[in-house]
Amino acid sequence: MNKSIFRNTGLVTLVSLLMACGGDNKDTPVPEPIPEVVAPDTPAPEAPIAAEIANGGFEEDTTGQTTPVGNWVFRPDQESSATSTIEIIESQEGVNTYKGTKAAEVIVNTLGDNPWGIEIAYEDLPITGGKNYEFSVWAKGEEGTSADFWIQTPAPDYGQLSLVKETLTGEWQKITLTAATAEADSLVRLAIHFSKEENINKSIYLDEFSGFILDDVPAEEIPDVQYSEVTAQSLKALAPNFNIGVAVPAGGFGNSIIDRPEIKTIIEQHFNQLSAENIMKPTYLQPTQGEFFYDDSDELVNYAKDNSLTIHGHVFVWHSQIAPWMQSFQGDKAAWITMMENHITQVATHFEEEGDNDTVVSWDVVNEAFMENGKYRGEKTTNDSADESVWFENIGAEFLPLSYKAARAADPDADLYYNDYNLIWNADKLDAVINMVNDFHNNGVPIDGIGFQSHISLNSPDISTIQAHLQKVVDIRPKIKVKITELDVRMNNEGGIPLTYLTSERADEQKQYYYDIVKTYLETVPEDQRGGITIWGVIDEDSWLQNWPEPTTEWPLLFFNDFTAKPALQGFANALKELIEVAEPAPSSELLSNGDFEDGLDSWQARGSASITLETTQAHNGNNSALVQGRTETWNGIQKDVKGLFTVDKTYNVSAWVKLFDDSTTVSPDIKLTLQIEHTSTEYLELTPVTTVNTGDWVQLSGTYTHSITTQESAALLYVESSELTADFYVDDVSVTLVE
Structure with missing residues (x-):
């Protein structure tokens, strides 16, 4: 125990000297010594609670090992084109190991299409939900090499909790990631991605993964943020012959646009096409076998018709959001085909209109039929629980061409799309879809376009990847259309504890990314192949990302919750202004005013x-x-x-x-x-x-x-x-x- 002792001995000596030098003969009492004063103990600060990471420094492994002890997983070739060597090495501390004598070494040989094609991961790390964590790992690579460091929720969601993209310097660097977990979270994963051109034939070393719980921090006061000016008045006015769509809730949902005049104002001002978020999916249109419910979707179609909007139908056939009776349908392959074709025929026929003035002008016929590895969903080529599809499992791959043939027979005029997620960056998946389209063409199966869902994060994927993937579809012959069907840009979180408000700097980054996406689409896709761009929601609080993969705060769309435009809208508009040529209308030769009654019965x-x-x-x-x-x-x-x-x-x-x-x-x-x-x-x-x-x-x-x-x-x-x-x-x- 540390003590501080104070003695008043100097005062006692001084008094004794004075008494010796003079004074009366009376006895003068000598002051009693002042007792010791003992300072209280200062408790040492409590050590933070460490995360339960086994073998974080690889010291339990042996040289050359490719399956380390603990929850480490080395994935040298997650994509077919990616190859690398990942193994445990032994070195003098401070050279190619940061601490101890062991580290992991990655040498990239050939690239995949995505950084995650080569990965080191620490899987299923137990955590306490609702806490903030700080994780760190030490990395060393030749100057100019780089890696992406992620903290994510486990498969299959891979929800982003933290991301740091780090360029290495040739010296050991500490990479720190802070992550806020949700109450329901119990596991996270560290993922490090290396499939990058600057890493080819160069070594990157990793060592000493650790983590601990951060102290709770007080709620942050949200300032009054001044965002960059938005001057765009109408997106659709900038591109009158280009589909600028928005997905909307309708029907019995509490945030239905039918009952929200502020949302209607935004739609009618900026957009010329709608997609129904949910009410045109199979479970809503045929909740009971043979009984179709169109009230909500008809209401949306009528709203669109009344406001000169078209509708992109979503969706005829999907493995998800199908009615329980459809999920548990009993019958042989022929019965399954009949059931599927009947659903398509009934729905498409209902929305098909006479003449050339259809409101529902296009459809996602099939949604998400492929897994990330390019194999059919339901073929069970992965351990992913999402690798299930009643359509593939009961009909086989034949369900795809049969769906498109049924849709064309029921609606000869509509554009028919295949729609899927991650096509914007996953080459294996996109190549599988392109092969399907080519097979359709060779066998006379109708298909008019591919839909890129595009639920993406800020600057991920990069614009060069987006351009390359769009170009692949543009190059298909005979030509088909390219449509971005469900665009939103996740903003929270990248490289730290999640933001509690959208900063002006972050908003301008989003503005630039929206500009880059729209510009790249318009520069890459010829006018006759443009299916358009649809934003997946109007205001931020309505976005599905507020609750996926877990509750969070997000700002992925073009409008704030108070219905004001975000800088992202200006980014979208700037790209349209630069790249869409709007022909000046020829002087009207019409002599009769209001002959079309668009001004009512005036005159x-x-x-x-x-x-x-x-x-x-x-x-x-x-x-x-x-x-x-x-x-x-x-x-x-x-x-x-x-x-x-x-x-x-x-x-x-x-x-x-x-x-x-x-x-x-x-x-x-x-x-x-x-x-x-x-x-x-x-x-x-x-x-x-x-x-x-x-x-x-x-x-x-x-x-x-x-x-x-x-x-x-x-x-x-x-x-x-x-x-x-x-x-x-x-x-x-x-x-x-x-x-x-």
């Missing part, structure tokens, strides 16, 4: 006893048409004042589109466009020939008119009339143009 009137209403569920083009009802005379209908529109001796093309209101009527009326001119007399001029209109389709009334009236007109009315009084009809796209 149009009912004629005679007829009534006219604006109709938003029927249109030849655009969103609106006029519905004419209640006619009691043949000349009753809809009219517009065109006084002064026509010039003497000029010839005009005149047209209008009409459609009968009642699809079940047996009446086929004659309808025409007429011009009533008031001048010295009243004249009724037939502008279009009488045209018989049948039920079902829009019919064009079309003719030419040369204006020959030379006297001053006092009135001029253009109107649509019908020979049949009982016929109610829609009118749209009334047009008058000058014949040059």
Whole structure:
């Protein structure tokens, strides 16, 4: 025990001397010595609680060993093209070992397509959930070599808790990773990735992996962050012929866009295509065998139709989110095929519309049929619990071409996609999909495109990898389309304890990455092969990443939770502005204003006893048409004042589109466009020939008119009339143009 003792002996001596030099003869009491003062013990700080890492320094191994003691796993060739040597070496401490005499050595021979193609991992490290940890490992490599150091949740999720990408200097370096674990976590893994060009034929050494629990830190006060300015007003306006999509919750979900006007405003301002997050998946559309539920999806389709949006359907066939009855279906291969084809046929037929104005314009026919190694899901070539598919296991690989044939038969017009995750960086998986497409082409199976889901992290994968993988699909012949179907960019966490708020610096990094992705897509994919880019959600708090692989805080999308645009939106917009050429519209030769009723019924009137209403569920083009009802005379209908529109001796093309209101009527009326001119007399001029209109389709009334009236007109009315009084009809796209 350490003690500090203080004695007042100097004072006692001084008093004794004074007494000896003078004073009275009385006895003077001598002061009693002051007792010892003992300082209290100072407790030594408690050592942090260490993580239970066995053989962290490889000292229990022997030279040349490739299967170390403990939870170490050496993976020298996780991808088919990657080769390396990973083994235990012996060296003098401080040379090629940091401490002791043993270390792990990695020598990269050939590269895979991804850094994880060559890996050292410490698997299934026990931890206490809900705690913050600091882990460290020592590394040495020739100057310029590098490695990626990860703390992740275990397979199959591999959720990112911490990442450090380190360039080595030739000396021993301590790599520190801090990671916040969730309450439910019980295991993590250290993963170190080496498959990089700068590492070829060079040695990298690792030693002394350790970790401990950090003290709890007080909650951080979130400052008022000033983000870079966002000036983009509308993404879709920057690229009017390019699909800019967004995935949306709908139906009975609590965050359904149908009940959220702020979300609708964002959608209608920036996007021209929707994907349903969940309500068009098999479990929602056919929850019970033979009973289809379309209420929620129809509501979304109607919203899209009303706002001139298209829909990318997601999804016909998937191993996940299928109804329990489908999962446990009993039957032989033929019965399984019939069941699958029936689901596709019923759903596709329901959403197929007559004519060329479909709202659902494309479909993910099959989703996620391949594993990361390029083998079929369900073929059981891995130990991954996700290597299961009722479709492969009951039908075999044949389920893929059969799905596409059924989809094409049910919807001849829709673009048919194959959709999968990690295609943006996993070459083995992408190559397997490309081989499938080539096989389809060789055997007459219809397929129109490949969908890259693209759930990625900031700057991972790098842009060169993204470009190379897009290019592989662009090069397929016959050509198919390339679509980024589910883009989001995980921001939290990279290289430390997770962020509690999005810093301005981090937001600008995300802005740059979104810019780079969109720019790379537009530069790589020719215009005729562009399926578009879809963001997987509107505002950050709605993102699925808030709860996957565990609860966290993320900012992966283009809008903050208060519905304001993030710098990432500006990055997306900047790429569109640079690379999309928007042709200036030719000067309109149209002489008639609001002939398409997009401004409502402005300048149009009912004629005679007829009534006219604006109709938003029927249109030849655009969103609106006029519905004419209640006619009691043949000349009753809809009219517009065109006084002064026509010039003497000029010839005009005149047209209008009409459609009968009642699809079940047996009446086929004659309808025409007429011009009533008031001048010295009243004249009724037939502008279009009488045209018989049948039920079902829009019919064009079309003719030419040369204006020959030379006297001053006092009135001029253009109107649509019908020979049949009982016929109610829609009118749209009334047009008058000058014949040059």
